[in-house]
Amino acid sequence: MKEIRRITSELKPSLTAANKRARVEYALMHLERSSLTSQGGINPTFRADMDVVHIDEKWFYRTRKTQNMYLSHREEAPHRECKHKNHIQKIRFLSAMARPRYDAQGNCVFDGKIGVWAYTEWVQAKKKSQNRLRGAWELKPCDKVDREKSREYLVKYVLPAIKEKWPESDR
Structure with a gap:
């Protein structure tokens, strides 16, 4: 069989x-x-490519429909809700990193982590709610990320972070 x-x-x-x-x-x-x-x-x-910065973009859901959790016997399960399960908001992140650097003794002098930035924008609220007034500024994820938005983030965030965090010895 x-x-x-x-x-x-x-x-x-x-x-x-x-x-x-x-x-x-x-x-x-x-x-x-x-x-x-x-x-x-x-x-x-x-x-060795020690002078290369790797840049990556990735979409993430703000939450999942089902999520596994491990709770102790004293904890209650958290109450999670949203308007509709098929309309969970997505947010896009931009990350930059390089190869880490070590000195002669093997101590890390540069960990290679340059930064992570969320594609967000400040918008005014269109309607009044219990949490805020109409016209109040709130931070929202960008609906669309195009070439201009990517260029803006590279110039505004990534390049200054590289200049700030890059090791002095390799400038």
């Missing part, structure tokens, strides 16, 4: 020849030039 077994089948991207070529070119771009032309054969090594 055959057993029934559980498997997980992952969907893998179908790469075209152009995609594969672009991946190889990207990898070659990060190799040390001197290691490719060394004596005694090819011994490729990757560059």
